[in-house]
Every structure is written in structure tokens, then in C-alpha cells.
Amino acid sequence: MATLKLADALCVRGLRKRYDDHEVVAGIDFNVPSGTCFGLLGPNGAGKTTTLRCCLGLTTPDAGQITLNGHAIPQDSEAARERVGVVPQFDNIDPDFTVAENLLVYGRYFGIKDSIIRARVPDLLDFAGLGGKESARIQTLSGGMKRRLTLARALVNDPDIVFLDEPTTGLDPQARHLIWERLKQLTARGKTLILTTHFMDEAERLCDRLAVLDHGHLVTEGEPRELIAAHIEPQVVEVFGDEAAAWAHSRGTLGERLEVAGDTAFFYCRDVAPLLAALADAPSLRYLHRAASLEDVFIKLTGRELRD
Amino acid sequence: MNTDLFAIPRPGLRWIPVWRRNFLVWRKLAIPSVLGNLADPLIYMLGLGYGLGGLLPQVGGVSYVSFLAAGTIVSSTMNAATFEALYSAFSRMHVQKTWDAILNTPLSLDHVLAGELVWAASKSLLSGLAILLVIAALGLTTSPLALWVIPVIFLTGLAFAAMGLIVCALAPSYDFFMYYFTLFITPMMLVSGVFFPADQLPAAVHAVASWLPLAHAVALARPLLLGNVPQDVATHVAALLAISVIAFGLANVLTRRRLLK
Numbered sequence: 001m002a003t004l005k006l007a008d009a010l011c012v013r014g015l016r017k018r019y020d021d022h023e024v025v026a027g028i029d030f031n032v033p034s035g036t037c038f039g040l041l042g043p044n045g046a047g048k049t050t051t052l053r054c055c056l057g058l059t060t061p062d063a064g065q066i067t068l069n070g071h072a073i074p075q076d077s078e079a080a081r082e083r084v085g086v087v088p089q090f091d092n093i094d095p096d097f098t099v100a101e102n103l104l105v106y107g108r109y110f111g112i113k114d115s116i117i118r119a120r121v122p123d124l125l126d127f128a129g130l131g132g133k134e135s136a137r138i139q140t141l142s143g144g145m146k147r148r149l150t151l152a153r154a155l156v157n158d159p160d161i162v163f164l165d166e167p168t169t170g171l172d173p174q175a176r177h178l179i180w181e182r183l184k185q186l187t188a189r190g191k192t193l194i195l196t197t198h199f200m201d202e203a204e205r206l207c208d209r210l211a212v213l214d215h216g217h218l219v220t221e222g223e224p225r226e227l228i229a230a231h232i233e234p235q236v237v238e239v240f241g242d243e244a245a246a247w248a249h250s251r252g253t254l255g256e257r258l259e260v261a262g263d264t265a266f267f268y269c270r271d272v273a274p275l276l277a278a279l280a281d282a283p284s285l286r287y288l289h290r291a292a293s294l295e296d297v298f299i300k301l302t303g304r305e306l307r308d
Numbered sequence: 309m310n311t312d313l314f315a316i317p318r319p320g321l322r323w324i325p326v327w328r329r330n331f332l333v334w335r336k337l338a339i340p341s342v343l344g345n346l347a348d349p350l351i352y353m354l355g356l357g358y359g360l361g362g363l364l365p366q367v368g369g370v371s372y373v374s375f376l377a378a379g380t381i382v383s384s385t386m387n388a389a390t391f392e393a394l395y396s397a398f399s400r401m402h403v404q405k406t407w408d409a410i411l412n413t414p415l416s417l418d419h420v421l422a423g424e425l426v427w428a429a430s431k432s433l434l435s436g437l438a439i440l441l442v443i444a445a446l447g448l449t450t451s452p453l454a455l456w457v458i459p460v461i462f463l464t465g466l467a468f469a470a471m472g473l474i475v476c477a478l479a480p481s482y483d484f485f486m487y488y489f490t491l492f493i494t495p496m497m498l499v500s501g502v503f504f505p506a507d508q509l510p511a512a513v514h515a516v517a518s519w520l521p522l523a524h525a526v527a528l529a530r531p532l533l534l535g536n537v538p539q540d541v542a543t544h545v546a547a548l549l550a551i552s553v554i555a556f557g558l559a560n561v562l563t564r565r566r567l568l569k
Contacts, residue, residue, distance in 0.1 A: 058411055058568060059568055081414045088409070092406060094409075108328060111414070
């Protein structure tokens with residue numbers, strides 16, 4: 001598709017948003033080309049949800065320009081949202097309705113005729129792994145099923161762009177894998193996905209491009225592999241045990257970089273042979289040798305301190 | 309999207325799906341809901357009307373139960389609209405986050421609030437209408453003029469729904485609504501001529517009370533039920549309309565401040 005220049009589904013320039021004297025989003029720029037999956041990563045409080053709210057026109061930025069699906073936001077956000085689906089961070093399915101009624105009522109908000117929505121319901125539920133659950137009451141659904149219903153609801157208007165705010169938080173691994181698989185199907189159908197997450201394996205699997213947001217700034221942006229190559233040594237050795245920290249400090253030069261957190265020492269290396277040889281002489285220590293991942297990049301860029 | 313706090317609400321007709329959402333929920337519980345709204349005020353009206361009324365000579369020129377009929381209709385309308393705009397709307401806004409879900413669609417907060425306003429007024433219309441039917445069935449009203457009470461009920465519902473949405477926008481939790489009831493709704497019921505003619509009150513209180521929304525509703529509904537054309541119709545209608553418009557405008561500003569920040 002190199003010859004076809006696709007328009008950007010979302011374009012954000014110089015976005016700023018301040019609450020009282022705290023600048024939650026402090027001037028960020030990014031583009032999401034149509035048909036791709038874009039991940040917005042960051043610790044809690046980094047400004048991810050605020051950024052999404054600005055992009056949807058739910059709050060007015062203090063500065064910056066946003067174009068969503070060709071519409072200026074927030075001025076033209078009602079028109080932009082006609083072709084957008086949203087999976088919010090917290091499920092807000094209507095508890096008074098059955099599964100099918102939830103989709104019917106939600107479709108009406110888009111001005112879609114009842115007959116068209118009813119015709120779409122079986123396919124939407126099949127896609128969400130909820131086939132045959134039309135008349136189930138919401139209280140009888142598990143957390144994973146509610147999440148999938150929220151995904152089905154976000155697709156009721158057959159959107160071009162789907163925003164997903166932490167789509168798999170709180171789900172068990174089975175439910176998470178099912179959501180991932182469905183999201184891949186959506187990009188295969190040409191939909192644009194914009195998701196926030198703090199699961200790095202999720203971002204690495206799903207996203208064509210991602211950006212790391214911290215304290216309202218974009219710390220880095222790129223393809224997952226590219227970011228790992230650019231920011232971090234390719235090999236990681238985690239050494240753990242009671243003496244790991246002391247042992248590691250005395251042998252810090254065995255890796256390009258050493259970080260100690262609790263009773264685990266992280267060696268970031270280009271060549272691991274000398275370190276593995278030294279570990280062979282220290283049988284009381286356990287270790288794990290692995291390839292560097294996005295999580296290592298994330299921790300390097302945003303630090304190890306807890307965020308609230 | 310009016311993210312501008314003070315923009316004039318422009319709900320157009322896109323509020324209708326919001327109204328239909330609430331109607332669909334109500335339909336599932338319609339019978340207990342109507343009976344619940346009907347039983348309580350009727351017990352009061354019949355209990356006080358015949359019990360207390362037996363001790364009284366005529367009140368306002370009619371039997372006490374006939375006097376009480378109009379007050380019962382408008383005060384239950386007020387209660388139904390207020391409950392819907394306080395507890396039910398607050399549940400949808402704050403607890404279930406139904407409004408957040410709607411705001412992710414092409415609808416804006418203007419549409420949501422207009423849908424809630426008309427819904428609360430519609431529900432209170434059903435409530436007032438049910439009582440009107442019982443009153444007619446009991447023979448407490450016989451004049452065709454009583455049909456004009458129907459728009460009065462709707463207008464009363466609109467005014468109290470709009471005021472309720474202001475309180476909803478300000479509420480940190482359900483407990484907050486107690487202030488509105490004890491400081492505003494209950495005293496208003498006592499001074500607006502629901503249970504006794506308001507001119508029994510000290511002149512100063514009566515003068516203030518005649519400005520209250522419920523007093524305008526009583527002033528319209530009572531003569532109509534008794535087969536008379538109310539005095540100063542235009543003033544009372546204009547007052548209820550003005551309260552509805554101003555309160556709804558304020559509710560929009562306060563809700564935007566709360567949700568669109």
C-alpha cells in the first residue's frame with residue numbers, strides 16, 4: 001500500500017490541558033494514520049484519559065489543535081463522533097436492560113433506525129463472543145462478558161475509529177486474549193484503533209505505533225521494536241535472591257547498565273557471556289535471562305517509583 | 309458540543325433517544341411505579357379529606373376533600389418530577405455513568421439534559437394524571453374545565469424537573485437531596501395552599517409564598533377542578549414557564565461545569 005497515502009484518522013498538535021495549577025497534558029503532538037493501531041502508554045496520572053477526552057471533544061483543551069476523522073475538535077465533535085466508537089475505562093453498560101436492549105438503545109443515540117440495529121445485533125454479539133446472549137440480564141454477565149459487550153456496543157455504529165481506554169484492565173488472561181484477538185480483527189477490517197494501556201505486552205502485540213506519556217509530556221514515540229532498539233540494551237538478566245543486590249553492586253561493570261529494585265538486580269547488556277559466567281560461579285543466586293521488552297523501555301523512561 | 313459553560317442550550321430533537329431510554333426502563337416497571345405514585349397521595353387526600361374534613365366546615369367554599377384534590381394533584385406532580393430529576397437522574401449521571409456512555413455518542417450534554425427534563429416532566433404527568441382520573445372517578449370534579457389541569461400538570465412537572473436538575477448537578481451524594489426536601493420542598497408544600505388556603509398565613513409569609521412555583525400551580529389547578537377559570541392565568545403560566553427556562557439554563561451551566569471539565 002506504499003503508493004496510497006492514507007489520511008490521518010487523528011492529528012493532535014500542541015495539546016495542553018490544565019486543571020487548577022496542575023498541567024495534566026503539557027503540549028503533546030501525535031498522528032494516528034488511518035487503519036493502524038496506536039497505543040498511548042503511561043503510568044497512572046500521566047494524562048492518557050485526559051488526552052482521550054480532549055480528542056473526543058468532551059473537554060476543551062487550553063491550547064492546541066485536534067482533527068478527528070477530518071473534523072475540528074471540539075467545535076465539530078458531534079459530527080466526528082458519528083463515526084467513532086468508544087470503550088471507556090469503566091464499564092457503563094445500562095444495568096436496567098438486557099444485552100440486546102443495550103445495543104438497541106445505544107444505536108438510537110447515533111440516530112440509527114431500530115430495524116437496522118436489530119439486524120446488526122447477532123453479528124455484534126457473535127463478534128464479542130456473546131452469541132445467543134441477547135436476552136441475558138446484565139447482572140448475570142461476568143466481568144469479561146461485560147467488557148466484551150462494551151466492545152460490541154462501541155461497534156454498533158460501524159465506526160471508522162475506535163477509542164479504547166484500558167480495554168483489558170481487570171480481566172483474566174483468557175478474557176484478555178480474546179479481546180486482543182478481536183482487536184486484531186478490527187484492524188484487519190481497516191478500522192483505526194487508539195488505545196491506552198499500561199500492559200506492555202498488550203501494547204507490543206497490538207500497536208503499530210505507540211507513544212509513552214509521562215507527567216503530561218510525550219517521552220517517546222515509535223514502533224514497538226524500534227523503541228526497544230533505540231532505548232534499551234537488547235539483553236536483560238534479572239538476578240534475584242537475598243544477596244543479589246550486594247553481589248550485583250560489586251559486579252556492576254558486567255552489564256552496560258544495572259538497576260536494583262528490592263531483592264532483584266536488572267543487568268541490561270549487549271554481551272551477556274561474562275555475566276552468565278560470573279553467575280555460574282554463584283550457585284546461591286537465581287537468574288532469568290531474556291530479551292529486552294517494551295516494559296524495560298517503559299520503566300527506563302518513566303522510572304520505578306509508584307504513581308498514584 | 310457546548311463545552312463553553314454559558315452557551316445557550318441547543319438540544320434540537322436529538323434528546324428524544326435519551327427520553328426513549330428512560331421510557332424503556334420505566335415500561336418494565338410501569339405498574340408498580342404508577343401504583344406507588346398513586347397510593348401515597350390518595351391515602352393522604354382521602355384520609356385528611358374525609359377524616360379531618362368531617363370536623364371542618366367548608367374550606368374555600370367547598371368540602372375539604374374537594375379543596376384538597378387540586379393540591380394533591382400538583383404536589384404529587386412536584387414530588388414525581390423532583391424524585392426523577394434528583395435520585396434517578398443522579399443515579400444515571402453519577403452512579404451508573406449512563407450519561408458518560410451517551411456523551412461518547414454524537415449526543416451532547418444539552419441533549420442528555422433536555423431528555424432528562426422532558427422525561428421527568430412526562431413521568432410526573434403520568435403521576436398527576438392518574439390522580440386526576442381517580443378524583444374524577446370519585447366525582448370530586450365534574451367540569452370539563454378540569455381537562456385544562458393536564459397542561460398545568462405538565463408545566464408544573466417541567467418547572468420542578470428543571471429545578472431538580474440544578475440540585476442534581478450540585479449533589480456530591482444522595483444524602484445532599486435531604487437538604488432540598490427539608491429546606492425547600494416540604495416548607496413549600498405547607499405555604500403554597502395545598503392543605504389550607506394560603507391567605508390563612510401571616511400576610512408577609514403569604515406574600516412571599518405566592519411567588520413559589522407550587523403556589524402558581526395550585527392557583528391554576530384549583531379553580532379548574534372546581535369548574536372556574538383561574539384568575540391571572542397568564543401570570544401563573546408565565547411564572548412557571550420562566551422558572552422552567554431559567555432553572556434549566558442554570559442546570560445546563562452547572563452540569564457542564566461538573567462533567568465537561
